[in-house]
Every structure is written in structure tokens, then in C-alpha cells.
Amino acid sequence: MxxxxxxxxxxxxxxxxxxxxxxxxxxxxxxxxxxxxxxxxxxxxxxxxxxxxxxxxxxxxxxxxxxxxNQKAEVKLMLGIFRMNGKNTPKIKNTLNEFNLDYIPEAHNYLKIHNQIFDCTTSNSSELNFVNDLILEIEIQPSQVIDFKVEFHKNFLNDWIKSKSFSLEEIWIIREKCIADLSS
Structure with a gap:
């Protein structure tokens, strides 16, 4: 390692x-x-x-x-968008069912070192939790997790909801409910 x-x-x-x-x-x-x-x-x-x-x-x-x-440029900070669903994120299953959604695109940060993903979000986090549902990923800098990440995520959701019957505001509220489910 x-x-x-x-x-x-x-x-x-x-x-x-x-x-x-x-x-x-x-x-x-x-x-x-x-x-x-x-x-x-x-x-x-x-x-x-x-x-x-x-x-x-x-x-x-x-x-x-x-x-x-420590001058280790090989450590990359990544921003990925993945299909957050009841299978890879069981705590949100009820919320998704409530709004009749199979998944919601979620922005996630993780590290990539020599093409290997490291997810340090929680003690049981693993790239296996999202890598198969990864839609896209880009490398970002630490300062970009503040405003850029939110804007990037909302822009992605804006395109995604064109095929759904939700507004961006409604999807963002559903997403926040899913995030609250993760904290419970």
C-alpha cells in the first residue's frame, strides 16, 4: 500500500x-x-x-x-457522481421508495492513488460501495469541495431531472433527506 x-x-x-x-x-x-x-x-x-x-x-x-x-502529488482528490440507491446505500431505501426513485445521483469525494480508490468517509466505507455505480469522476483541489462541488452536483442534477418529474429544488430536498438518513 x-x-x-x-x-x-x-x-x-x-x-x-x-x-x-x-x-x-x-x-x-x-x-x-x-x-x-x-x-x-x-x-x-x-x-x-x-x-x-x-x-x-x-x-x-x-x-x-x-x-x-508532504509533497505527494500522486494523492489525488476526486469528485465522483454515482447512482446512490437502496443497494449501495441501504439507509436511504425508504426515502427513495417514498419518492418512487430507483436512485439519485450523488456527489462523493474520495482519494485516488496510483489509480486505486481510497474512501475514508466512514469506518465501513469502501470503493465497492459506489465504484460500480460511478457515472463520472474528475480530479479537484481541496478548496473545490466547498462551492464548486455543490455547483457541479446541482448542474449534473439539472441535466438528470429533465427526464424526471421533479424540479431541482425538489430533488435537492430529497437528496438532503437521504443525507439525513445516513446520519441516523
């Missing part, structure tokens, strides 16, 4: 080192085991470590910034 020792003297590396986490693989394992939850400020990725929780966006953006600090 890809790994490196945290040698940077910059803030994110120092924060991990204070937690006695000295390698990238240890950092990924630590982040993966933190609970899923939105942070109080989406723009401050260090809150993942301060609040001991994070989303796919904040957790993977933090890990990408850690890789940048």
Missing part, C-alpha cells in the same frame, strides 16, 4: 503528529474511523480533527492537504 512518513513542519502535519500519527496510512485509518458528520465551518478542514468528525468532503480534503504539505 502507498504510504509516507509525515515530515512537513506545516500545520496539518503538526496536528496529526500531536495525535501521534506519523504516516499517511495512519492518518487515513484515523480519519476513516472518525464519525460521519458535518463540521461547523465547511472551509476549515482542520475542524475534522478538532471536532472529531467530518464528511466525505472535509475528510478527504484534509488528507489531500496533508499530502500537499
Amino acid at each position: 502507498f504510504d509516507f512518513i509525515l515530515i512537513s513542519e506545516k500545520s496539518i502535519s503538526k496536528k496529526f503528529q500531536k495525535l501521534e500519527i506519523n504516516s499517511f496510512s495512519e492518518a487515513m485509518k484515523f480519519i476513516k474511523n472518525l464519525p460521519y458528520g458535518r463540521n461547523s465551518n465547511r472551509e476549515n478542514f482542520l475542524l475534522v480533527l478538532n471536532e472529531m468528525k467530518g464528511t466525505c468532503s472535509s475528510k478527504h480534503a484534509l488528507l489531500k492537504k496533508l499530502a500537499i504539505e
Whole structure:
């Protein structure tokens, strides 16, 4: 597995080192085991470590910034759109059924290193949960998980709903209900 020792003297590396986490693989394992939850400020990725929780966006953006600090360009931050359905995300099955949807396109962040996907969203996250339902993926930078990700996702949904009987606002509300289902 890809790994490196945290040698940077910059803030994110120092924060991990204070937690006695000295390698990238240890950092990924630590982040993966933190609970899923939105942070109080989406723009401050260090809150993942301060609040001991994070989303796919904040957790993977933090890990990408850690890789940048340690000059490891092979660690890529990815934005994928996948078909989120009752099979790959069982907690949302009832919500999808309520609105008569087979799936809803969801934006997801993860890392890609030498073409291998790493999903550190939750302790049981795996690329197997979404890779077979992946519609598209692009590489992004950490700052893009804030506004760009939402706009990219909404633009994708706008095209997708043309064949559905929902407005973007209605689909976004259904999507938020699905995300709430994941936190319960």
C-alpha cells in the first residue's frame, strides 16, 4: 500500500503528529474511523480533527492537504457522481421508495492513488460501495469541495431531472433527506 512518513513542519502535519500519527496510512485509518458528520465551518478542514468528525468532503480534503504539505502529488482528490440507491446505500431505501426513485445521483469525494480508490468517509466505507455505480469522476483541489462541488452536483442534477418529474429544488430536498438518513 502507498504510504509516507509525515515530515512537513506545516500545520496539518503538526496536528496529526500531536495525535501521534506519523504516516499517511495512519492518518487515513484515523480519519476513516472518525464519525460521519458535518463540521461547523465547511472551509476549515482542520475542524475534522478538532471536532472529531467530518464528511466525505472535509475528510478527504484534509488528507489531500496533508499530502500537499508532504509533497505527494500522486494523492489525488476526486469528485465522483454515482447512482446512490437502496443497494449501495441501504439507509436511504425508504426515502427513495417514498419518492418512487430507483436512485439519485450523488456527489462523493474520495482519494485516488496510483489509480486505486481510497474512501475514508466512514469506518465501513469502501470503493465497492459506489465504484460500480460511478457515472463520472474528475480530479479537484481541496478548496473545490466547498462551492464548486455543490455547483457541479446541482448542474449534473439539472441535466438528470429533465427526464424526471421533479424540479431541482425538489430533488435537492430529497437528496438532503437521504443525507439525513445516513446520519441516523
